[in-house]
Amino acid sequence: MQIGTKVLVPRTGGRETPGEVIELWGDHVRVRFAIGDYFHGKPAPELIKSQWGYKTIRAKELKEVTN
Numbered sequence: 001m002q003i004g005t006k007v008l009v010p011r012t013g014g015r016e017t018p019g020e021v022i023e024l025w026g027d028h029v030r031v032r033f034a035i036g037d038y039f040h041g042k043p044a045p046e047l048i049k050s051q052w053g054y055k056t057i058r059a060k061e062l063k064e065v066t067n
Contacts, residue, residue, distance in 0.1 A: 001029065006065040009033045009055060012041035018065060022054075029059050 001007075001021060008016035009031050019033030035044055035053045 001059050001062070001064065007031060007062040008065060010057070010061060011038070013038060016063070019055075021062075024059075025056070027059055028056055029062065030054060030056050031062070 001024070003021055003024065005021040007019055007021060009019035011017055017033045017036065019031040021029050022032050023030035032052045032054050035048050035051050037049070038044055039048060039053065
C-alpha cells in the first residue's frame with residue numbers, strides 16, 4: 001500500500017466508502033473519503049455533504065480497489 005492507493009474505507013454504520021490513502025504511519029494509514037448522506041453514523045448536515053472526511057486506520061482493515 002502506498003500514498004494514492006484507492007481503498008474502501010469502513011464507516012461507522014458498517015458500510016464501506018471509496019477513499020484514498022494520503023499518509024502512511026507504520027501499520028496505520030490516513031485516508032480521506034467524500035462525506036455522503038451520513039457522518040459518524042448520523043445524517044450529515046448539509047454544510048458538510050460532499051466535503052472530505054479523514055480517518056486513521058490499520059492498513060489491514062482496508063480493502064484495495066482494483067480497476
